[in-house]
Structure formats: structure tokens, C-alpha cells
Amino acid sequence: DTGVSQNPRHKITKRGQNVTFRCDPISEHNRLYWYRQTLGQGPEFLTYFQNEAQLEKSRLLSDRFSAERPKGSFSTLEIQRTEQGDSAMYLCASSLNGGQTKLFFGSGTQLSVL
Amino acid sequence: KNEVEQSPQNLTAQEGEFITINCSYSVGISALHWLQQHPGGGIVSLFMLSSGKKKHGRLIATINIQEKHSSLHITASHPRDSAVYICAVITGNQFYFGTGTSLTVIP
Numbered sequence: 001d002t003g004v005s006q007n008p009r010h011k012i013t014k015r016g017q018n019v020t021f022r023c024d025p026i027s028e029h030n031r032l033y034w035y036r037q038t039l040g041q042g043p044e045f046l047t048y049f050q051n052e053a054q055l056e057k058s059r060l061l062s063d064r065f066s067a068e069r070p071k072g073s074f075s076t077l078e079i080q081r082t083e084q085g086d087s088a089m090y091l092c093a094s095s096l097n098g099g100q101t102k103l104f105f106g107s108g109t110q111l112s113v114l
Numbered sequence: 115k116n117e118v119e120q121s122p123q124n125l126t127a128q129e130g131e132f133i134t135i136n137c138s139y140s141v142g143i144s145a146l147h148w149l150q151q152h153p154g155g156g157i158v159s160l161f162m163l164s165s166g167k168k169k170h171g172r173l174i175a176t177i178n179i180q181e182k183h184s185s186l187h188i189t190a191s192h193p194r195d196s197a198v199y200i201c202a203v204i205t206g207n208q209f210y211f212g213t214g215t216s217l218t219v220i221p
Contacts, residue, residue, distance in 0.1 A: 033209070042118070042200050042211030043157075056208070091157065103147060103202075103209070105157035 006092050006106035013082055014114055020078045021109045025094030029104070032075050034067055035091040036060070037108070043091055049075060082113045117141050120201050120212035127219050133188040135215045137201030140182065148175050148186045149200040151214065157200070160186070191219045 005024040013019050025032050030051050035043035046065070047057045051072035064082075069075040079086055092106040118139045127133050137146070148160045161168050161175040163184065168175050172191075177184040188195055196219050201212040 035209075035211075040213065042202070042213045043209075044211070045209055093157075102159050102162055103149075104159065105149075107154065107156045 004092055004094050004104050004106035006090075006109050008109055009107065010110045010112075012112045012114065015084060016081055018078065018080045019082055019111065020076050021090055021092075021111075022074060022076050023092030023094075023106055024074045025092070026096075026104055027073070029094035029096050030072065031095045031097060031101075032069055033093045033095075033103075034075070034077050035093065037089045037091055038087075046077075046090075079111075082111075084113045087111055087113045116212070117205075117210040118201055118203055118212040120199075120215050122215060123213070124216045125218070127191050127217070129192060129219055129221050131191050131219075133191050133195075133217065133219075135186045135199050135201075135217070137184045137186070137212055138182060139184075139201075139203045139210070141203065141205045141210065143179075143182075143203040143205050145204045146177055146184050147202040147204070147209075148184070149202060151198040151200055153197075160199075188217075191217075193219045193221050195219050 007022045033048040034046040037043045045058050047067050049069040064080045067077045089108045091108045093103050095101045095103045121136045145164045147162050151157045163177040172189045174187040198214040198216050200214045
């Protein structure tokens with residue numbers, strides 16, 4: 001399968017714990033995006049990478065959130081000291097360049113913070 | 115205020131009906147996507163438009179750049195079309211998403 005892959009599919013954690021999610025984009029795609037989606041809402045932009053460079057971060061992304069894409073391939077999103085409000089679906093998408101190119105989404109990681 | 119507004123929020127249709135979902139946006143865009151999200155969460159890009167109209171099977175998407183409006187039409191709707199349809203616009207390097215239209219097609 002050469003689509004966008006996200007792991008894990010589901011994560012349940014206790015408040016205060018750290019969690020890390022992984023996204024493997026389509027191999028030739030240089031753009032990688034992270035989004036967060038809560039029930040009944042459309043995805044909200046968190047951050048994006050052009051190759052290994054993190055070019056933009058949303059104001060929604062507090063200091064507890066950090067994302068990396070060390071070799072311009074897979075990316076990780078870490079949430080430190082999780083809070084119940086972090087419970088959401090975390091979606092990754094990739095594209096070949098930006099702008100007018102098709103966006104491919106992963107299946108997401110559903111985070112539940114107890 | 116959301117940059118992207120969709121209507122209706124929820125839509126129930128009988129199998130075979132013609133369906134229209136609308137999207138209005140308030141920012142200048144370089145392109146607009148229509149996405150389909152199934153209950154498991156997976157999102158598929160249906161169309162990317164910067165002008166005019168595109169057709170794929172029973173799906174048709176149109177965009178009017180001057181009016182900042184796009185529509186997604188489904189002809190001869192089928193229960194397997196039941197999903198959330200999301201409009202997303204690209205401005206600069208940012209994507210802005212609508213909250214989605216939840217479509218249920220009843221056999």
C-alpha cells in the first residue's frame with residue numbers, strides 16, 4: 001500500500017502522559033500536514049512541513065505540541081502532558097508540493113485522554 | 115467566523131435522489147477541494163478545482179470564483195454515498211476546512 005500511513009490508529013492515555021504519533025506520507029511527497037479534528041467539526045490545521053523544514057505552525061499548537069520530520073520522510077507529532085481537551089482525531093496528509101496539488105490523507109490517530 | 119461555510123450540515127435523501135452540497139468561502143483561494151470522510155475517519159480527496167466544473171462518475175463539482183462558491187452534486191444517489199463531505203480551500207500554504215455535510219442515503 002503506498003498511501004499515507006498513520007500509527008497507532010487508536011491511543012488511550014491518562015492525563016499528564018506524553019504521546020507520540022507517527023505519519024508515513026506517500027514516498028515522493030514533499031509536503032506533509034498535521035490536522036486535528038473533533039467530533040462534528042472539519043479538520044483544523046496544526047502544522048506543515050516542506051521536506052524536513054517545518055514552515056508553519058498554527059496558533060492552536062501550544063508549547064506541549066511538537067512535530068518533527070527529521071529526514072523529510074516520516075513525521076512524528078508529540079503531545080506532552082496531555083490534557084482531556086487534546087482528545088481528538090489527529091490526521092496527517094501529504095501532497096506533492098503545495099497549492100494546487102491533490103491532498104492525500106491518512107486514516108488518522110484517535111486520541112482519548114482520560 | 116469560519117473562512118469556509120457549508121450547507122446543509124445534515125442531509126438525508128432517498129436512494130436515487132439528486133443531491134447538492136454547497137460551500138461558500140470568504141478568502142482568496144488558489145484551489146478548492148471536496149473531500150469525503152467515511153465513519154472510520156478515512157478521508158479521500160474527490161476533486162480539486164480552481165475554475166469551472168469537474169465530473170467523476172456520478173459526482174460533479176462546480177466552482178464560481180467571482181461568487182466564492184462551490185457546489186458538489188451527486189446524481190442517482192446510493193446508500194454507499196453516505197459519508198461526510200468536506201469542502202477545503204487553499205490560500206497561500208494554508209488549508210481551511212468547512213465543518214462538513216453529513217449525508218445519509220436511505221435505500
